Amino acid sequence: MNTSPTIVVLAAGHGTRLQPGRPRLEQPLAGSTVLGTTVANALQTGLRVLVVTTERLVPLLLPQLTLQDLHVLAEDSARRGRGQAIAAGVGDSPQSPGWLVLPGDMPLVRPETMLAVAQAIALHAVACAQHGGRRGHPVAFAAELYSELASLQTDEGARRLLARYPAVGVPVDDAGVLVDVDTDADLDSLRLPQRRVAGG
Template structure:
């Protein structure tokens, strides 16, 4: 693929709705962890990847990414929401032709879906994955939106940019683009989808 946007994986959220003693991104999933599986699918695209995370999770992603591709936020910045994490990832790769935002708690998103959104981003300043008419992640942003992306803050992320600019949907046969992990029940459901033959109780 000649058009190579950078995949930004925000993974610094507190996961306040997940009540296990371990962070939701550290939970076992498909032979790895929730975050590890999400990153693996991103890496499989062959596109550049940068993860924005916290110190407690940085060691987990170190085997998958070079240190230069890991942006570590302090706790105060991590509490500033998804928007701030996106801004930090975009700023770390300011020379990219664009950015695909893939939250770290979406381990079912396939590499092919990421590539489909990357291709759609060549057509419009905003692109997103869509499954059966429902918008999901990743969401892509062209380089022309850099100055607005680096000012993002709060939990709404980049929703206002999606509403403001022309957007191209990439319809994909991938229900994973609609599913994230917020609670223990979410994780159990995703495990059953990912490994029906083994069952979640073997993780």
């Protein structure tokens, strides 16, 4: 019997604020890609990692995961937003005692942060990482919310769920819980420390 939550990585959306032809999840970062780095950090927790994605990203993910660890959405379903993707990931792991939802464009979230948030749902229905008084990702849900999570259809549905079950903040020393890659500037800021190291 599985006693550890599942990390559901959301990688089915479309980065509309990057320059045309530059899908954000596929951009090079830290010797991998934005998505590959996020997944690698999740795998370091030892928890099961399930990526909700589209057919186009499957080749990028297979070096790290098996097909059993991927839930591939049709493009029309992927366009419906995170609510649909969360429902797909939760529905694909119904025996899990909980789920950590982590956007695929958050490559700086540390494995120890994910584990801290995962532990919180032993006592709370919903928990999230919190840094400097600000709440970020991952957001974790206990198994008792399975039916509501698996029936989500829209982002608005996800927001209503969080309104009914306010998340308990888990303080972490990890600014990465607040950092996602939405724009070219975001991506460049993540690469800047790497360039500094390479340049001495």
